[in-house]
Amino acid sequence: MLDLAGLPWPGQYAAIAVLCYLLIVFQGEDDRYLNCCSVEKIRExxxxxxxxxxxxxxxxxxxxxxxxxxxxxKNKELDAETWQKTIDALQRYLPLPAK
Incomplete structure (x- = not known):
């Protein structure tokens, strides 16, 4: 779980992205919290x-x-959906593939 709020430097999102093997993001289209969580930043x-x-x-x-x-x-329907999508993604990608 990453909390991206309040990171002050340019390119912070791109830098974080390269550290993770799997990123699962559930984005509210109208999210503008602390200018960190817009759809545009998530696409970065x-x-x-x-x-x-x-x-x-x-x-x-x-x-x-x-x-x-x-x-x-909390929207209970969306909460249940995001948990199921998280479980599904983890089952697809873990264990990590052998090199």
Whole structure:
């Protein structure tokens, strides 16, 4: 789990993307939390990850904001869907392939 909020330097998203083998992102289309979580910034991560051969899965939820699966904003349907997609992705990619 990565928390990208508040990282102050340019290219931070691209730098983080190359550190991960698998990135699973559930993005609220209307998310603008701390200017870190816009769909545009997530697509920057996607591009950097793919350039480094990393697996990246992005699901964008129209009309959803930051924290759509947390606390008082929690949408139970979307929460269940994101958990199932996480489990499915982990089953596809883990264990890591032998080299």
């Amino acid at each position: 991560i996607n591009q950097a990850a793919k350039e480094k051969g990393r697996h990246f899965e992005l699901t964008v939820y129209p009309g959803a904001g930051h924290g759509f699966n947390l606390g008082p904003l």
